[in-house]
Amino acid sequence: MYLSPWLATTISHRTLRDGYRALPAYGFAVQSAQLAYRPKSPVTLGEAERTEVEAFLETIDADDDVQNVFVGLAG
Secondary structure (H helix, E strand, C coil): CCCCCCCCCCCCHHHHHHHHHHHHHHCCCCCCCCCCCCCCCCECCCHHHHHHHHHHHHHHHHCCCCCCCCCCECC
């Protein structure tokens, strides 16, 4: 059974592990799973501030040692 390439939900790491192990018994093939962070209080920035923060984040993301960047900015 195929659902989606991206299924996001808020769960604990223990629930993720248990679900990852249990899904094949129900006909699902788990291709990947990972933990991510979602901000509880997203921050809204003005255009100038947002441009500055985005430039900073691009610089960090360009570093080969950085794997993931999580930010608490509102859409």
